[in-house]
Amino acid sequence: MSIRNIKSNFLFINKLQCFKYSTSPKSVATVTLNEKNFIADEYTNLTPKIISYLNRNLHLQPNNPLCLVRQRIVKYFYSSFTHGGNPTFSVYENLSPIVTTKQNFDDLLIPEDHPSRAKSDCYYINRNNLLRGHMTAHQSELLRAGLDNFLMIGDVYRRDEIDSSHFPVFHQVDAVRSQLKEQLFENHRGLNIFEPDFDPMHPSDYKNSIDDPTKQSCHTLEAAKLMETQLKNHLIGLVQALFGEDIKHRWVDAYFPFTHPSWELEIFYDNNWMEVLGCGIVRNEILANAGPNNTIAYAFGLGLERLTMALYKIPDIRLMWSTDSGFLSQFHDKGIDEKITYKPVSVYPQCVNDLSFWLPPSLTIDTFMCNDFYDLVRDVGGDIIEQVKLKDKFIHPKNKKHSLCFSIVYRHLERTLTQAEVNEVHKEIEKAAVNSFGVVIR
Known part of the structure; x- marks a missing residue:
């Protein structure tokens, strides 16, 4: 099947609809995804192959290795954070992959000229809608719903090169943990999250700056450093739970539009340093846009495929999508903490x-x-x-x-x-x- 670019026609095919996109003003093309119609336009660049991956939910399939690693991560957060005997973190694993550009970019302070917005990087449904490029796209909507500690798990879509470690669809775990002053400074009631000239109930009156590499200007140094310590300790605990207590690790300074300061965590695996996640202190503007707040939050995101391939010695990312019983049987009815080494069928x-x-x-x-x-x-x-x-x-x-x-x-x-x-x-x-x-x- 051929794919025509916007200069001529697009041909989109899925189980629900076959349609042709034309630049002629007399024809109006629509894209049907998950029983919802979208008007196609010059941004539309979905392909039939990408559409076929929708709703596969590999992270929820019991025989898939991604499901085992997902369960291990959720178990770590459930066991590490409890409140009154109940898990502190709520988990969202069935969020729709169809998001708006506002969700995917604007809510996260991603600049208009940022390369992640380019058609060459994203799968656009139309100018205003796309298949999410990261699970962080749901962060603001969950904050607006009043949630403070949550995990977001699902498939994400990015146009990329083709090799054994890259695929246009992969799975992410993103998380947010926010705390009030009383929670963060439980044993130091005289300390504050915010600088004296910042009013959390009127954040728009203050221009938050990220000029200081150690913190956002609205935060006190004590709050920023305590959150950084918590964040790093929690994530080191996560990689130790996955790879063992003796895993070597290091922190690398990074930049993300939606956090400051920001870091990447690398582990020494298979004689090389491997990046496993990105994280940081959530920009206060994001929290403020979700409603008046007096909290500080950290966030992180990691790719399930990278961790799964490392843990189980899986050599090719395409195997995650295999329905071959020789592959899936190696992960069938296995305990989530069981050590498994993938054996090639042939x-x-x-x-x-x-x-x-x-x-x-x-x-x-x-x-x-x-x-x-x-x-x-x-x-x-x-x-x-x-x-x-x-x-x-x-x-x-x-x-x-x-x-x-x-x-x-x-x-x-x-x-x-x-x-x-x-x-x-x-x-x-x-x-x-x-x-x-x-x-x-x-």
Whole structure:
């Protein structure tokens, strides 16, 4: 199946509806997702393959390794934080992946020119709606609902390269923990969360600054440092619960638009430092926009796939989506703390084909969006696409035409592919590239 870009037509297919998007003003196209209709526009860049991943909820499937790791994380927070014998944290695992740009960006203070908003990075339903790029997209709505300590778990969607550790859909655990002055300074009642000139009931009267690398200007140093200590201790406890008490770790200063200060936590795993999560003190503007408040909060986010692949020695992220019993049976009826090492059912050979093409005059090697091509390859080839690499860039010295060469690695997870059937798929990718981008195959 070919994918046409916005210059011509989009063809979207799912179980509910087949439709065509046209730039003609006489036709109005709609996207139907989860029984809801959305008007398509120039931002629409969903593909049939991406739509097919909706509602799979791998993190809730008992035989899937992602489910085991999710349960281990929830268990840690349930056992570590209780109030009156009940868990302090509430858990939200069925939030709709369809969000607004306000939820995904504006509520989180992500600037208009931030690269994470680009069509090359997101799966847009239309200008105002998209498939969430992070679980943090639900943070403000839960804060507005009056929640103070919660975990958000679900699938997120990002346009990305194709290899054994990257997939356009993955799963995240995000969390927020907020505290009142009486909770934070339980044993030091004379201390305050906010500086004297900040009124938490009228936050708009104060311009909060993040110029100081140690804290936001509205917070006292005591509040910021105590929250930082709590945050880091809680997250070190989490990685120790997952990887063992002796796991080496380190903190790296980071930047996120929605937290300050911010950090990334890395662990020394398999002879390399591996980033496992990002975190920080929630920007007070976010809390204030959710309603008048007098709290301070921390937040963090981690990817389930990265942790799961490390814990169970799973070599290819595509295996998370496998329905093969040889894979799923290795995690069936296992205790959540049981040590499991994935054993390959069998190893099937790769098939590698190159695809070179001349770009049309309207595009150059710098303006061509590789993520557009990756989506096209994935949509045509499906799950037999193991990797796509940009192999070569070339500008003809005489006619100045621009050319790109991609290497496409094909491998089936459950059987051996023949070169003949790979060639057939490869030919369909060539046709789709010609139709979508106006390229000329070399």
